[in-house]
Amino acid sequence: MQPAVRLAGRRRDPRTDVAAIEAVLDLVGSGATLSGLSLVTIADRAGVSRNSLYRRWKTKDELYLDVLDAINKPLPDLRRPTARDELIAHLAVLIERTLDNRASSMLRALLAEAAAFPELHRRYFDEIVTPRREASYQIIRRGIAAGEIRPDIDVALVNEVLVGPILARLGSGGTEGLDPVQTSRRIVDLVYAGVQAS
Amino acid sequence: MQPAVRLAGRRRDPRTDVAAIEAVLDLVGSGATLSGLSLVTIADRAGVSRNSLYRRWKTKDELYLDVLDAINKPLPDLRRPTARDELIAHLAVLIERTLDNRASSMLRALLAEAAAFPELHRRYFDEIVTPRREASYQIIRRGIAAGEIRPDIDVALVNEVLVGPILARLGSGGTEGLDPVQTSRRIVDLVYAGVQAS
Amino acid sequence: MQPAVRLAGRRRDPRTDVAAIEAVLDLVGSGATLSGLSLVTIADRAGVSRNSLYRRWKTKDELYLDVLDAINKPLPDLRRPTARDELIAHLAVLIERTLDNRASSMLRALLAEAAAFPELHRRYFDEIVTPRREASYQIIRRGIAAGEIRPDIDVALVNEVLVGPILARLGSGGTEGLDPVQTSRRIVDLVYAGVQAS
Amino acid sequence: MQPAVRLAGRRRDPRTDVAAIEAVLDLVGSGATLSGLSLVTIADRAGVSRNSLYRRWKTKDELYLDVLDAINKPLPDLRRPTARDELIAHLAVLIERTLDNRASSMLRALLAEAAAFPELHRRYFDEIVTPRREASYQIIRRGIAAGEIRPDIDVALVNEVLVGPILARLGSGGTEGLDPVQTSRRIVDLVYAGVQAS
DNA sequence: ACTTAACCGAGACGGTACGTCGCGTCTTTTT
DNA sequence: AAAAAGACGCGACGTACCGTCTCGGTTAAGT
Numbered sequence: 001m002q003p004a005v006r007l008a009g010r011r012r013d014p015r016t017d018v019a020a021i022e023a024v025l026d027l028v029g030s031g032a033t034l035s036g037l038s039l040v041t042i043a044d045r046a047g048v049s050r051n052s053l054y055r056r057w058k059t060k061d062e063l064y065l066d067v068l069d070a071i072n073k074p075l076p077d078l079r080r081p082t083a084r085d086e087l088i089a090h091l092a093v094l095i096e097r098t099l100d101n102r103a104s105s106m107l108r109a110l111l112a113e114a115a116a117f118p119e120l121h122r123r124y125f126d127e128i129v130t131p132r133r134e135a136s137y138q139i140i141r142r143g144i145a146a147g148e149i150r151p152d153i154d155v156a157l158v159n160e161v162l163v164g165p166i167l168a169r170l171g172s173g174g175t176e177g178l179d180p181v182q183t184s185r186r187i188v189d190l191v192y193a194g195v196q197a198s
Numbered sequence: 199m200q201p202a203v204r205l206a207g208r209r210r211d212p213r214t215d216v217a218a219i220e221a222v223l224d225l226v227g228s229g230a231t232l233s234g235l236s237l238v239t240i241a242d243r244a245g246v247s248r249n250s251l252y253r254r255w256k257t258k259d260e261l262y263l264d265v266l267d268a269i270n271k272p273l274p275d276l277r278r279p280t281a282r283d284e285l286i287a288h289l290a291v292l293i294e295r296t297l298d299n300r301a302s303s304m305l306r307a308l309l310a311e312a313a314a315f316p317e318l319h320r321r322y323f324d325e326i327v328t329p330r331r332e333a334s335y336q337i338i339r340r341g342i343a344a345g346e347i348r349p350d351i352d353v354a355l356v357n358e359v360l361v362g363p364i365l366a367r368l369g370s371g372g373t374e375g376l377d378p379v380q381t382s383r384r385i386v387d388l389v390y391a392g393v394q395a396s
Numbered sequence: 397m398q399p400a401v402r403l404a405g406r407r408r409d410p411r412t413d414v415a416a417i418e419a420v421l422d423l424v425g426s427g428a429t430l431s432g433l434s435l436v437t438i439a440d441r442a443g444v445s446r447n448s449l450y451r452r453w454k455t456k457d458e459l460y461l462d463v464l465d466a467i468n469k470p471l472p473d474l475r476r477p478t479a480r481d482e483l484i485a486h487l488a489v490l491i492e493r494t495l496d497n498r499a500s501s502m503l504r505a506l507l508a509e510a511a512a513f514p515e516l517h518r519r520y521f522d523e524i525v526t527p528r529r530e531a532s533y534q535i536i537r538r539g540i541a542a543g544e545i546r547p548d549i550d551v552a553l554v555n556e557v558l559v560g561p562i563l564a565r566l567g568s569g570g571t572e573g574l575d576p577v578q579t580s581r582r583i584v585d586l587v588y589a590g591v592q593a594s
Numbered sequence: 595m596q597p598a599v600r601l602a603g604r605r606r607d608p609r610t611d612v613a614a615i616e617a618v619l620d621l622v623g624s625g626a627t628l629s630g631l632s633l634v635t636i637a638d639r640a641g642v643s644r645n646s647l648y649r650r651w652k653t654k655d656e657l658y659l660d661v662l663d664a665i666n667k668p669l670p671d672l673r674r675p676t677a678r679d680e681l682i683a684h685l686a687v688l689i690e691r692t693l694d695n696r697a698s699s700m701l702r703a704l705l706a707e708a709a710a711f712p713e714l715h716r717r718y719f720d721e722i723v724t725p726r727r728e729a730s731y732q733i734i735r736r737g738i739a740a741g742e743i744r745p746d747i748d749v750a751l752v753n754e755v756l757v758g759p760i761l762a763r764l765g766s767g768g769t770e771g772l773d774p775v776q777t778s779r780r781i782v783d784l785v786y787a788g789v790q791a792s
Numbered sequence: 793a794c795t796t797a798a799c800c801g802a803g804a805c806g807g808t809a810c811g812t813c814g815c816g817t818c819t820t821t822t823t
Numbered sequence: 824a825a826a827a828a829g830a831c832g833c834g835a836c837g838t839a840c841c842g843t844c845t846c847g848g849t850t851a852a853g854t
Contacts, residue, residue: 008800008801008802008803008846008847008848009801009802009803009804009845009846009847010802010803010804010805010844010845010846011803011804011845011846012803012804012805013804013805016804016805030313031311031312031313031314033231033233033234033310033311033314035231035234036231036233036234038835038836038837039836039837040835040836040837041835048805048806049805049806049807050806050807050836050837050838051804051805051806051807051838051839052804052805052806054837054838055803055804055805108309108310109310111306111310111369112231112306112307112309112310112311113229113231113310114229115228115229116229116231129369129370147395148394148395149393149394149395150391150393150394150395150396151395153388153393154384154388157363157384157385157388158388158393160362160363160366160367161359161360161362161363161385161388161389162359162362163362163366164358164359164360164361164362164363164365164366165355165358165359165362167362167365167366167369168358168361168362168365169358171309171365172327186352186355187355187359190351190352190355190356190359191359191389191392191393192392192393192394193348193392193394194389194390194391194392194393194394195347195348195351195356195389195390195392196346196347196348196390196391196392197345197346197347197348197349198348207824207825208823208824208825208826209824209825210824210825210826211825211826214826236814236815236816237815237816238814238815238816239814239815246826246827247826247827247828248815248816248817248827249817249818249825249826249827249828250825250826250827252816252817253825253826403821403822403827403828404820404821404822404826404827404828404829405819405820405821405827405828405829405830406818406819406820406828406829406830406831407819407820407829407830408829408830408831409830409831412830412831426709427707427708427709427710429627429629429630429706429707429710431627431630432627432629432630434809434810434811435810435811436809436810436811437809444831444832445831445832445833446810446811446812446832446833447812447813447830447831447832447833448830448831448832450811450812451830451831504705504706505706507702507706507765508627508702508703508705508706508707509625509627509706510625511624511625512625512626512627525765525766543791544790544791545789545790545791546787546789546790546791546792547791549784549789550780550784553759553780553781553784554784554789556758556759556762556763557755557756557758557759557781557784557785558755558758559758559762560754560755560756560757560758560759560761560762561751561754561755561758563758563761563762563765564754564757564758564761565754567705567761568723582748582751583751583755586747586748586751586752586755587755587785587788587789588788588789588790589744589788589790590785590786590787590788590789590790591743591744591747591752591785591786591788592742592743592744592786592787592788593741593742593743593744593745594744602795602796602797602798602851602852602853602854603796603797603798603799603850603851603852604797604798604799604800604849604850604851604852605798605799605850605851605852606798606799606800607799607800610800632840632841632842633841633842634840634841634842635840642800642801643800643801643802644801644802644841644842644843645799645800645801645802645843645844646799646800646801648842648843649798649799649800
């Protein structure tokens with residue numbers, strides 16, 4: 001993307017890039033829409049001239065891609081003795097990230113405007129949703145292989161059931177002061193045991 | 199809101215109201231944002247003059263409230279012999295409504311812009327989310343009372359787990375060609391039995 | 397240019413047109429350049445929204461054409477008993493119009509930027525310069541026919557000599573408090589008699 | 595303006611100065627306005643970096659003063675046996691300089707924007723207009739003293755009449771292929787003899 | 793030969809102005 | 824009185840340009 005060697009001229013101020021990305025996260029976090037935002041608004045919030053932003057990103061889409069990169073931290077290693085423990089750890093990570101209001105606002109905004117930003121939506125799925133889902137699937141499959149989980153279940157459905165509470169809270173917005181590990185454990189316990197009276 | 203007595207003059211064309219609401223649903227269904235929409239755009243799509251819209255609704259918010267009413271059909275009666283059958287029927291209704299792309303786009307849009315439309319968001323919760331949730335809670339409580347469901351479970355958490363697959367599909371958008379009753383049954387079966395190998 | 401019949405809709409405010417043209421004359425009269433002016437500046441000066449101006453004139457050129465029309469008054473009838481009296485009357489009219497600072501500033505500005513506004517420059521010549529010149533030529537030719545002016549002179553050159561003082565003042569800008577008829581008479585007397593000592 | 599002593603360092607490229615001045619003359623010659631020009635545009639045309647220009651001239655005005663100097667050649671010595679011959683020679687010089695399109699464009703541009711560049715306009719008058727006019731006046735006065743020109747004429751008016759054709763052509767721009775001396779002689783002959791039939 | 797200081801080109805920066813667009817309102821004719 | 828058409832003022836947007844600033848790289852006088 002960048003020219004291999006820069007021969008002359010003043011260098012771009014690297015603080016401008018992070019200020020812009022922070023500004024987007026702030027604005028989206030406080031209710032702004034992806035299509036409603038403009039580079040002008042972002043520039044004002046970032047304390048940077050419009051010019052500097054347009055010099056870096058031709059369109060909002062390109063900027064948003066960089067914002068997406070900024071909030072896309074890789075999943076940590078979650079190896080535990082049992083699949084149950086791994087699932088608890090995995091869900092705890094997801095809950096924790098949902099607690100980050102700016103990041104989850106960004107994802108929620110992106111979800112609502114998927115049609116307007118197809119390329120962005122695609123990368124959101126490829127780089128965030130799919131890895132999380134795959135990680136979950138593998139844990140469940142390992143649990144099956146270890147005889148810990150029933151082999152006749154639908155792996156995808158189990159995953160959806162497990163993340164249900166997280167998605168529900170993401171919608172409600174009521175994720176304040178909620179302990180990730182404890183919440184995670186209650187979900188896994190419930191799904192492991194089922195609700196049927198014996 | 200309406201004048202007590204109408205003295206004379208041409209009467210309002212009732213088709214204008216439904217055309218406007220349909221236009222909003224179409225536009226939001228194809229990716230528009232609530233704050234991004236304008237009465238001008240809606241009027242164009244509805245094939246109506248701006249004036250006629252402003253005569254009916256002073257602001258977008260008021261129009262959106264009517265749109266919300268339009269998609270808010272009351273839940274049908276779900277009494278069945280067992281709680282399991284009732285849950286299956288209940289989830290099937292939710293899934294079916296999720297299949298309506300325009301309605302679910304509207305809810306998704308509303309979710310993303312809760313901050314910008316507080317009154318709208320409140321009514322969304324009071325009139326759509328809460329009734330659905332309460333209906334689910336009552337079914338579960340009846341199941342407990344009947345000895346069909348374990349009494350030590352967290353009712354709210356069970357509900358969240360049950361709607362998990364629906365929320366997950368709502369995010370992915372992949373709700374095409376999916377049989378409501380069958381899917382619903384698979385979810386309930388899974389949550390009833392749990393995943394743990396016996 | 398205009399649609400033959402206007403069926404509905406608010407009418408354009410005719411005061412806007414004259415306000416814009418007056419604004420241009422004011423601004424050019426106080427030193428502005430044709431290319432330097434913008435519709436924004438003109439709108440501000442005219443006390444009108446940019447929108448209303450762009451609705452009437454797509455480009456500056458089109459507006460300037462209307463400005464040119466506004467200052468282009470037809471020459472009055474100048475029939476007098478002798479060619480000398482006619483020339484005096486003709487020059488007096490030209491001097492009088494040169495005294496109108498706004499009009500002459502406009503022409504001077506147009507002269508300096510002929511290259512940038514070719515169409516405008518063409519119409520300036522066709523509608524202002526040429527008629528004035530032709531009127532002068534005819535007076536001189538009538539003078540020749542009447543035996544009042546020597547038949548061996550170059551008509552065009554005589555005209556240029558006569559307007560010399562006017563052009564010189566137009567350059568200097570020093571046209572304050574100068575009586576048109578008296579000045580005109582002195583010029584014609586000088587050119588009639590010549591400067592050579594007898 | 596320059597530092598008293600230059601200790602070391604690279605020297606300014608003298609070609610930059612002339613390139614800039616040539617660029618201004620080119621640009622103005624092809625229709626540019628003094629206020630419309632920018633050092634950026636000039637730098638591009640001159641093939642020089644903006645920096646080099648700003649290092650030499652703080653503002654456009656200062657650069658324009660140097661441009662004015664560049665086109666301001668002193669009047670040659672015009673002593674001839676008779677005033678008539680001197681006038682012919684004088685007018686011929688003026689015509690010749692009017693044929694230089696770049697120089698006369700510069701003067702025309704300056705004329706149109708006198709208000710915006712007062713200092714420049716003043717120097718234009720002091721250094722170009724006034725000397726030419728004074729030279730003409732002196733020739734005419736010498737003609738009067740020698741009994742060659744009638745003593746009762748208005749010297750200034752005679753000068754204005756003489757330069758009339760030049761000013762007229764300057765306006766029309768039609769100065770192509772026109773012999774200075776021959777044209778000059780025709781003007782002087784006309785003004786000497788007058789147009790009145792004897 | 794080495795130092796050093798100014799010049800040079802390239803390009804990022806903040807600021808400003810432009811033409812465009814879309815909004816909600818207002819005005820006029822028609823139904 | 825409602826509807827349709829369209830002009831209006833206002834404000835925001837993306838662009839373009841200006842003059843300044845900040846870089847490596849270059850050049851040439853002085854040690």
